[in-house]
Amino acid sequence: MRYEAPGSVDEAVKLLADANGAARVLAGGTDLLVQLRAGMISPEVVINIKDISETKGITADGGGFCIGATVSGAEMGEHAALVAAWPGVVEGVELIGSTQIQGRATMVGNLCNASPAADGVPALIAAGATCTVAGPNGQREVPVADIPTGPGKNSLANGEFIVNVKLPARPGNASDAYLRMIPRTEMDIAIVGAGVNLVLDDSGTCTEASVILGAVGPKTITVDAAAAALVGTKVDEAALAACAAAASAAATPIDDKRGTVVYRTKVSGVLASRAAAIAAERARS
Amino acid sequence: MAKHHITTTINGEEAEYLCEPQETLLDVLRDQVGLTGTKEGCSSGDCGACSVMLDGRLVCSCLVLGVEAAGKAVETIEGMADGENLHPLQQKFLEEAALQCGFCTPGVLVAAKALLDTNNNPTETEVRYWLAGNLCRCTGYDKIIRAVMDTAADMRGA
Amino acid sequence: MNEQPKQYKWVGTRAIRPDGVDKVTGRAMYGADLALPGMVEGKVVRSPHAHARIISIDTSKAEALKGVTAVITAADMPVADSKPVASGEAMINFKDLANNVLAREKALYEGQAVAAVAATTAAIAEKAAALVVVNYEVLPHVIDVMEAIKEDAPVLHDDMFTGGVKPKPEKASNVANRVEFALGDAEAGFAAADLVIERKFTTEPVHQGYIEPHAVVADMNPDGKVDVFCSSQGHFMVRAFCSQLLHIEMSKIKVTAAEIGGGFGGKTTVYLEPLAIMLSRKSGRPVRMTMSREEVFRGSGATSGAAMTIKMGATKDGKITGAYAELYLQAGAFPGSPVGPAAMTAFAPYDLDNVKVVGFDVVSNRQKVVAYRAPGAPISEYGVESVVDELASELGIDPIEIRTINAAKEGTQAAYGVKFGTIGFQETLDAAKATEHFKTPLGPNQGRGVASGFWFNIGGESCAGIRVNEDGSISLTEGSPDIGGSRASMALMAAETLGVDYHSIKPSVVDTDAIGYHFVTGGSRVTFATGMAVVEASKAAIDELRARAAKVWDVDVDGVVWEDGHAKPASTNVGDFEPMSLAEIAKVANKTGGPISGHADINAKGAGPAFGTHICDVEVDPDTGHVTVLRYTAVQDAGRAIHPAYVEGQIQGGAVQGIGWALNEEYIYDKNGRLENAGFLDYRVPVASDLPMIDAIIVEVPNPTHPFGVRGVGEVPIIPPLAAVSNAVAAATGVRFNQLPLSPPTILAGIAASK
Numbered sequence A: 001m002r003y004e005a006p007g008s009v010d011e012a013v014k015l016l017a018d019a020n021g022a023a024r025v026l027a028g029g030t031d032l033l034v035q036l037r038a039g040m041i042s043p044e045v046v047i048n049i050k051d052i053s054e055t056k057g058i059t060a061d062g063g064g065f066c067i068g069a070t071v072s073g074a075e076m077g078e079h080a081a082l083v084a085a086w087p088g089v090v091e092g093v094e095l096i097g098s099t100q101i102q103g104r105a106t107m108v109g110n111l112c113n114a115s116p117a118a119d120g121v122p123a124l125i126a127a128g129a130t131c132t133v134a135g136p137n138g139q140r141e142v143p144v145a146d147i148p149t150g151p152g153k154n155s156l157a158n159g160e161f162i163v164n165v166k167l168p169a170r171p172g173n174a175s176d177a178y179l180r181m182i183p184r185t186e187m188d189i190a191i192v193g194a195g196v197n198l199v200l201d202d203s204g205t206c207t208e209a210s211v212i213l214g215a216v217g218p219k220t221i222t223v224d225a226a227a228a229a230l231v232g233t234k235v236d237e238a239a240l241a242a243c244a245a246a247a248s249a250a251a252t253p254i255d256d257k258r259g260t261v262v263y264r265t266k267v268s269g270v271l272a273s274r275a276a277a278i279a280a281e282r283a284r285s
Numbered sequence B: 001m002a003k004h005h006i007t008t009t010i011n012g013e014e015a016e017y018l019c020e021p022q023e024t025l026l027d028v029l030r031d032q033v034g035l036t037g038t039k040e041g042c043s044s045g046d047c048g049a050c051s052v053m054l055d056g057r058l059v060c061s062c063l064v065l066g067v068e069a070a071g072k073a074v075e076t077i078e079g080m081a082d083g084e085n086l087h088p089l090q091q092k093f094l095e096e097a098a099l100q101c102g103f104c105t106p107g108v109l110v111a112a113k114a115l116l117d118t119n120n121n122p123t124e125t126e127v128r129y130w131l132a133g134n135l136c137r138c139t140g141y142d143k144i145i146r147a148v149m150d151t152a153a154d155m156r157g158a
Numbered sequence C: 001m002n003e004q005p006k007q008y009k010w011v012g013t014r015a016i017r018p019d020g021v022d023k024v025t026g027r028a029m030y031g032a033d034l035a036l037p038g039m040v041e042g043k044v045v046r047s048p049h050a051h052a053r054i055i056s057i058d059t060s061k062a063e064a065l066k067g068v069t070a071v072i073t074a075a076d077m078p079v080a081d082s083k084p085v086a087s088g089e090a091m092i093n094f095k096d097l098a099n100n101v102l103a104r105e106k107a108l109y110e111g112q113a114v115a116a117v118a119a120t121t122a123a124i125a126e127k128a129a130a131l132v133v134v135n136y137e138v139l140p141h142v143i144d145v146m147e148a149i150k151e152d153a154p155v156l157h158d159d160m161f162t163g164g165v166k167p168k169p170e171k172a173s174n175v176a177n178r179v180e181f182a183l184g185d186a187e188a189g190f191a192a193a194d195l196v197i198e199r200k201f202t203t204e205p206v207h208q209g210y211i212e213p214h215a216v217v218a219d220m221n222p223d224g225k226v227d228v229f230c231s232s233q234g235h236f237m238v239r240a241f242c243s244q245l246l247h248i249e250m251s252k253i254k255v256t257a258a259e260i261g262g263g264f265g266g267k268t269t270v271y272l273e274p275l276a277i278m279l280s281r282k283s284g285r286p287v288r289m290t291m292s293r294e295e296v297f298r299g300s301g302a303t304s305g306a307a308m309t310i311k312m313g314a315t316k317d318g319k320i321t322g323a324y325a326e327l328y329l330q331a332g333a334f335p336g337s338p339v340g341p342a343a344m345t346a347f348a349p350y351d352l353d354n355v356k357v358v359g360f361d362v363v364s365n366r367q368k369v370v371a372y373r374a375p376g377a378p379i380s381e382y383g384v385e386s387v388v389d390e391l392a393s394e395l396g397i398d399p400i401e402i403r404t405i406n407a408a409k410e411g412t413q414a415a416y417g418v419k420f421g422t423i424g425f426q427e428t429l430d431a432a433k434a435t436e437h438f439k440t441p442l443g444p445n446q447g448r449g450v451a452s453g454f455w456f457n458i459g460g461e462s463c464a465g466i467r468v469n470e471d472g473s474i475s476l477t478e479g480s481p482d483i484g485g486s487r488a489s490m491a492l493m494a495a496e497t498l499g500v501d502y503h504s505i506k507p508s509v510v511d512t513d514a515i516g517y518h519f520v521t522g523g524s525r526v527t528f529a530t531g532m533a534v535v536e537a538s539k540a541a542i543d544e545l546r547a548r549a550a551k552v553w554d555v556d557v558d559g560v561v562w563e564d565g566h567a568k569p570a571s572t573n574v575g576d577f578e579p580m581s582l583a584e585i586a587k588v589a590n591k592t593g594g595p596i597s598g599h600a601d602i603n604a605k606g607a608g609p610a611f612g613t614h615i616c617d618v619e620v621d622p623d624t625g626h627v628t629v630l631r632y633t634a635v636q637d638a639g640r641a642i643h644p645a646y647v648e649g650q651i652q653g654g655a656v657q658g659i660g661w662a663l664n665e666e667y668i669y670d671k672n673g674r675l676e677n678a679g680f681l682d683y684r685v686p687v688a689s690d691l692p693m694i695d696a697i698i699v700e701v702p703n704p705t706h707p708f709g710v711r712g713v714g715e716v717p718i719i720p721p722l723a724a725v726s727n728a729v730a731a732a733t734g735v736r737f738n739q740l741p742l743s744p745p746t747i748l749a750g751i752a753a754s755k
């Protein structure tokens, strides 16, 4: 295995393209090193993108935010304005692993690793985020929802990597939330995850909503019916119950060592409605 | 396989080592640099026994490549005491019996110091969540949490 | 809490441990921390199959790899006899042990060692291990204990016929042994009951989960002498086992105890040590071997999964009239589950007239189980304490009250044979009842559980040496690896006995050449047995010190007494001499006969049984099944807490291991018998944020056979939590689960089924 630490986007793209699929991008390394160690992957070259300035830092961007691909979870949590605007996106990323993991792990790594149970992804998709993909043909903007394509698989082509993620501007009475179910309180992979993003009008009626489930299908599930159950309501009990029912109905989980189909189906609804209630509460305050 | 020649700072001193690209910072610290106070409990980021500071951030050294430490500052348990003077956390851990086998202790101490360096008034819940990535199988955490809280109280009092 | 009793100056204090600074500064040397010049790294080749015949092993490719210094298989190891050999108090079947260390004809579990390699770097060793070609014939496997006893289950050992039944069975089976004992007539007891409850329970296999993986460095000289440095709960055990397995005289093997990063019973046997010796012999170089976390989970430690039936009857005023238990415990690949102690402890907390217990030791395709804190007792007492709880709630009796009504006391005949001497069970119940915790009201979805636990505690062989140095400082040597502060306790007992400053004593755990045989650190024996040796060695040193003072004063030794660290004339009749301090006597030792020391080599008897009672509050999320432990109190009779902080630490740590066992820890196998959760991410030991503080309350009912009253504390605290947690969950949800772990999916399914 070779190690490279390019200083520019172009250099990185060239190294990636030259390796012809045998390269891996290294961001926080919290997935990559575990996979290397377990022998699950054996790349010819590992490309550390942390020396590329475009991948660093969080910048306010036309009312939204641009988050560099190598920004760690800890950095996101320390960014007060980001936390205020997108608490759900940040809490999703902050749930990843321990303090130690937070010091390294990135949201983009979480996205590209494409685990169905990724905690950083549902709220990010619910937020309608996009990302900048750099590749041999230049850069393109892609909805983050299009990146993961299945367990461990993403849509990036040979030579491509993600430079940053963009969160859009949003009105004042909008907010989001992410909840996951794990058996312990920390250090577990989600059995179910639910991210909800919503916008209220001045009367407190929900005008827009997005409900995304994690860990209950090969990739995240966008539950339009659950969102529709919230839109037009004050996000009251009846709406939450309808949202829960829709989320449970949309879940397509499997039985595995972490949970059963029955359990995941039920808890999908529980978490979706709880996350919706939290997002609404945040949007109101 | 070419080895990389890495120059870095470890516990305030310049250090050099040769390492293979796939070697972790943990491997390097223990096997090349001879600092075996940083422990390996899992090599997968789950136990925190390998906790070190990397440019001021708490990380698992088992999830950092040795080559990534180039030009950075690494702090390990060996650098925590100031010569003969133990860090207040080390002293409190001894006084309050916050270790049994002691294997998790270096990682716990490095992690707890990282917390107290930024927050000298953490709640019990904050300490518990901060240390959730440091597994201890001996103590049930009780005395560890108390020792961290008591050290923080001393630091505030001082 | 009883703090330091007045008559003691050191015993009962919270002194700083002598090995403490090394452990908070990273200096302490654990198993993997030693590097020797020329050292090579060893790696084990493990079976990927749960059950397979080994047709052939081709090591040629591995041997040919550059940097490889040795490759070994079972063919390199002497063939062992199948008969059990006494090793300390344990009976060891070295044929089984040899097979467990390196499979010969069959691999009996996924992760069993089949070969090992050594190479100049760990990376090369790993590559070489992958080049060892093992040709397997995969056989059907069985893991679950109740599956394993079925008529048509795959049989692991075709020469295994159930022991303990007459006549000897004609057919080989997976039931290695049947144990049974009875007191009175259980059936008559049930007939006399107003309420009889019979329940079936299951528990899943769990691992000790020590954070330090097994590690060893071995160096064999061309002249056949071997140095071993390893992390274990008994370096004398390592010496004995390696000697037996490899046919090397004990005197040629020197084992040095590394600091040990947790064991909880899991490091009371050998895995890597014999392999490292063989690889070193072949390599002609020192060899280091360490297990990965995955190897630890697959190939080491762990205790039984179990199934059981518990039946108990009581009168309406709460007197238990009859009790019956039928226990099935997984042994793993070779016989030797802890079904014996499980059966013996099951009903031991209670004064019962009619008891019957039957137990079965069942092999299946898992790693050979090894001791885990109070081996067997958490399993059987979980079932019993659950039924006791159900009896109490059905009869409308407070859970502490029903235990008080039936509590074993001095003179109680335990069903397993002994008549109890002074014991402190009732005292733990009284202390639990008196807590503020027990009286605090609960909120919605919350529940409180109470459970008790019993463990025998053991004695066994220990030695100690007290050397009085020329300056009056003391070098204390013993041979019990210090797993949680025992050096401090040894020094406290020596200081108390000698009447000297604790800080003038330096305790060392010395190698196998330097002191006599010690049984392993386990069974809660060290403070009791090694402590007893330390006290006796101290007394022997005192006798010598008195003799020296007598010489200086030119009086008869009987005229000299030892008080408060000084030799004094026994009475004015002896003469008017200034008392001589230990240091003063030491200073003139060369004129009175040379160096001064005291030694004791003992086999400690009379360990004091110990009891604990725990109270647990939980809250259950009715929609997700998630359990939060809100509050936890653990009361235990320690006999005498030599170092109360480390006693509390044992109680807290044990309680949390029990909580983990109850809530989320379990081995999960796929359909091929491969472990699916061989890592800390999915083998869920409790993390700091899962827990509240654990209030440890020490009760002291001294054990009359120990000079300071020590009973031993390490085992009991893991026993009550299983039932305390599950009784609390039952109270919170109104559902009795009768199975562990109480993971969220299990709880939600149970709640749904009850509706």
Ligand SMILES: Cc1cc2nc3c(=O)[nH]c(=O)nc-3n(C[C@H](O)[C@H](O)[C@H](O)COP(=O)(O)OP(=O)(O)OC[C@H]3O[C@@H](n4cnc5c(N)ncnc54)[C@H](O)[C@@H]3O)c2cc1C
Binding pocket: A024, A025, A026, A027, A028, A029, A030, A031, A032, A033, A034, A049, A069, A095, A096, A097, A098, A101, A104, A105, A106, A107, A108, A109, A110, A111, A112, A113, A117, A118, A119, A120, A156, A160, A161, A162, A163, A187, A188, A189, A190, B044, B045, B046
């Ligand atoms: C102990 C532990 C606990 C964990 N807990 C959780 C958890 O609770 N929830 C959870 O979701 N995950 C968890 N994880 C997984 C992991 O931490 C996260 O997925 C993390 O976000 C990955 O980010 P990273 O920067 O470390 O990624 P890396 O390991 O650096 O990369 C991950 C993958 O993405 C690719 N990649 C990274 N950046 C880019 C880029 N910019 N462009 C293209 N490809 C890229 C890499 O090549 C690699 O394939 C845990 C991991 C550990 C070790």
Ligand code: FES
Binding pocket: B039, B040, B041, B042, B043, B044, B045, B046, B047, B048, B049, B050, B051, B060, B061, B062, B063
């Ligand atoms: S060894 Fe790095 S987290 Fe366990």
Ligand code: FES
Binding pocket: B098, B099, B100, B101, B102, B103, B104, B105, B135, B136, B137, B138, B139, C211, C261, C262
């Ligand atoms: S003290 Fe042993 S693991 Fe923490």
